[in-house]
Structure formats: structure tokens, C-alpha cells
Amino acid sequence: MTTALAAALMVGTTGCTFDAEIATNIPYEPSDGTGTVVGDIAVRNALLITEDGETLNLVVSLVNQSDSDRAVTIQWEGESGRESERVLVDGSGSTVLGGPEQQQIIIEGVEVTPGALYPVFFQYGDEPGSELLVPVLDGALPEYELYVPSS
Structure with a gap:
């Protein structure tokens, strides 16, 4: 009786995590930045560095997961409205x-x-x-001192 009860208790308590998502399979940004995926382009560790809150430097890695070159458009709301910049990311680069x-x-x-x-x-x-x-x-x-834009 005691052995059967112990076995049932062990199966019951260890089964609680049987269908739990494994934490190492959850994607996350291991630094201060954030990221996303747009088609074949992985945007990694995006962050903005500032000294005065009025001039920001975008620090980001763009990874092209295809063999073709991609021209990525980056847009933001600036002092004169919607502004954008195009950045070329080589294929598989x-x-x-x-x-x-x-x-x-x-x-x-x-601001x-x-x-x-x-x-x-x-x-x-x-x-x-x-x-x-x-x-x-x-x-x-x-680690961010070199990325501060000059005002």
C-alpha cells in the first residue's frame, strides 16, 4: 500500500511539468535592446542612446537570413515629421x-x-x-559611452 501510494504521488507531482513550455526555447533579447523579424531580416538588440533626450543614436544589428541583398527602410517620427533611412544588408550577411x-x-x-x-x-x-x-x-x-551622439 505504501509503495503504491508513493508511486502514485510521484507520478502525480512530476506530471505537472509534462506539457510546460521549456524556457530555453522562448526567444528573448539577452541585452538591453529589443528585436523582431521582418521577412528575411532579423532586427536584433535595437536601442537608442542619448545624452540630452533630443539627439538619439540608433544602435541595431540587421541580419539577412536570405541569399539576396535587402534594402531595409527604417522610419521614425522626427522633428520634421516622418523620417526614414535605407540601409543595405548583404545576402547572408x-x-x-x-x-x-x-x-x-x-x-x-x-524630446x-x-x-x-x-x-x-x-x-x-x-x-x-x-x-x-x-x-x-x-x-x-x-559599455554605452562610445555610442552617445554628439549634440
């Missing part, structure tokens, strides 16, 4: 934006506080785009 030696997309004339989220839209070709709420950070952390 990646483009990193925002570093001191890399192409930079500077958003100017806005946003570090810690806020700022909408940035990513799209290419006929693919439906995706608007991300991108975290705004300042250069207080040493």
Missing part, C-alpha cells in the same frame, strides 16, 4: 549600425527621457513591416 566606426542613424529634434520607449519602424520590399518600441538609454554605463 549582417549590418551593424550606431558604432563609432559604423553607419549611424541619428534622430534629432525629439524623450532615458528609460522611455521610442517607436521605430523596420520594413523592406513588399514585406509587412514591424514597429518596435525601442528602449532609450543614456551613456551612464561604460
